[in-house]
Each structure stands twice: as structure tokens, then as C-alpha cells.
Amino acid sequence: MLPGLIFAQEAKQNKFKKGAKKILKFATFYGAVTGGNSISDVDVYSVTNGLETNTVKTPFDFSIALGVRKIARLGYENRANVFYDGTERSYSDAATIGKIKGFEFLFEADWTRQQGISLFNQHHFLRYVADHWIGKVEFLKDGFADIEYFEASERYRYKVDKKGKLSLNIGAVQRLSKPYGYNPLEEWMLSNGSLHYTDLALQEGDSVEFNGQVGETYYDPAGNEVATSTEVWEAVVIPQVLSDYTNRKKDELTQTIEYSFVIGFDFYHYTDDFWVHSWGNLMPYHIKTDNEFSYHTYNGGQWLDYSGGLIFGYRFNRSLGVFLEGKYNKYWNRNWHDFGVGINYVIY
DSSP states (O other), X not given: OOHHHXXXXXXXXXXXXXXXXXXXXXXXXXXXXXXXXXXXXXXEEEOBXXXXXXXXXXXXXXXXXXXXXXXXOOTTOOXXXXXXXXXXXXXXXXXXXXXXXXXXXXXXXXEEEETTEEEEXXXXXXXXXXXXXXXXXXXXXXXXTTEEEEEEEEEEEXXXXXXXXXXXXXXXXXXXXXXXXXXXXXXXXXXXXXXXXXXXXXXXXXXXXXXXXXXXXEEOTTSOEEESSHHHIIIIIHHHHHHHHHHHHHHHSOOEEEEEEEEEEEEEEEOSSEEEEEEEEEEEEEEOOSOTTSHHHHHTSOOOEEEEEEEXXXXXXXXXXXXXXXXXXXXXXXXXXXXXXXXXXXXX
């Protein structure tokens, strides 16, 4: 191989290594398992066949987290632990703009079981902030809020003041998600507003056998007896049939994409005794597409989607301080939020 070609390849490799090192510098990779007991066992009593006692046990809670993050801590943020374990909650991660200009990212997945409910949650994003523009791609899957979507946004940024404490932004957002708002049961609604659940259940494979008098027996698609009265069938079996049908029909659909305009703001002020960090995003207009499962179809026109957050802290003196922090999101017909408020008093 010619010396010049070898030199060029080595230079390219060195350039790649330097670039990768720059991107990953100050990034933290972490993995952790945490757990603890769940709610205590519950005794359930029955007198149908004499006194019977059944104990309902809930398996222990746990969380398995894997992730990597490179997000500069803001002035009001302190590391509570020496190591990351995936249970940390930083409201500022949801802000449009971080502490620094440039490239930041978060990739985190956790397997969680809480009070017997098992979930697989994910939150990933790549964010680049410059003086006059912002770019971000994000994926969120939150099982507790029943929300999952992929989002990309491109925005123009305008600094209102020279220090950049307050900035406004405007741009476009593209969101890919399952068709929120779609209700598979609408096709089974009667003109009087009632649901034709009997025909639906029979279509799904359930069956009923009449004994020729006043009794009837109901069977599931596998032929197992599930009820011997209409009251039990309607109260116990039908709700599960409707749930299974709805979930199956939604899973059969492909994801839809929404194109929206977005306007937002970000404000950050910090001193040792007083700080405010606030941000907000509003999507007031969404482009109507020909997709029959677009949210336009179910909403009957335009709607408002929005998100925002506030982090506030104030120290009255060396001992006394108060804080308020939280965030709120409303996308389609889903909303999710969390907050914290409190007071600290330190005796010296």
C-alpha cells in the first residue's frame, strides 16, 4: 500500500476517534438493579361454600435500568448519589434548551414491576442547541401513562435578551405514533347509543347454549364454560371481550404521522439563593393528511397539544428554603405529569 494512502487512512481514523471522544466526553454509562417489597398480602374471604380464605400475594417491586446520558447539570442541580442507578428524576431533561450549546443525549430503558404490574419503559433523545436554531429527536414509551411516540423537531431560536436567559422558538414537529383517538367499538354502536356487545362476542368466538327453559350457558372460543347466567356473562366476561377486541384492533393498525407547527419559550435564571427554570411548547396547528386514522378524523378538526415545566427554588436565609418543580404534557387524548413541592429547614 502506498505511504500516502496509509497516511490518509490513519488521519481519517484519528479524526473519527477524536470526534467520538468529543461526543462521549463527560457521558455516563450506567446499569443498575433496584428492588423492594410491594404491597402486603391481602386476605379475601368467601362464604359461598362455607368460610374460605384466599390470600392475594403481590410479587416484589423491582427496576432494571440501562442507559447512557450526557446532559450538563444546571446550577440548581446536585448529584444526590455517587453513582447513577436509573431511578434519578430530573425535570430539566424535558426542557427544550439545556445549560450548554452543542450536543447532548439520553438513552435509557428500564424494566419495571410495580405492585404486580410489569412495564418496559424507554426514553431516548438527541438534542443540539445553537445560538439561532434547535434540533431534537426523541422517543418516549411510558407504560404508566400509556403513551408511546417518536418525535423530531426543527426550530428557529430567538434570544430576547443578550444573556440568553429568555429565548423564543418556532418551527415544525413530526410525530409518529399509534392512532390515538381510534375507537374500534364505534362500529358496534347502535343508533340509540348502546353497544351491540352480543354480536361482537359471538363474532369473537364466544357462544351461548339455551336449555329450552330459562337458563343458558356461555362458552369462550376454546369451548370452556365461563358463565351460567346473563348477569355474570355481562358483568365478568363481556368487559374482557371488549378489552381484548379493542387491543387487538389497535395493534393491527400501522403507526400514523402528524405534522405540526410549534411555538415555545425557555427561561433560565440562577443565583445561589433564587432560581427559576421554565419552558413551554404549544402545537396550535396540525396539517390534515389523507390518513383515515389521523387524529383529525377523531377530533373533528384542529386541537391543541402542549407541554411545559417549571423549576423554582428560593432560600429565605441560610436555614429556610422552598422549592416547586414539575412538568405537564398533553398529546392527543393522553396526558402525563409529575411534580414536587416542599420546604427545607436546616438547623446549624
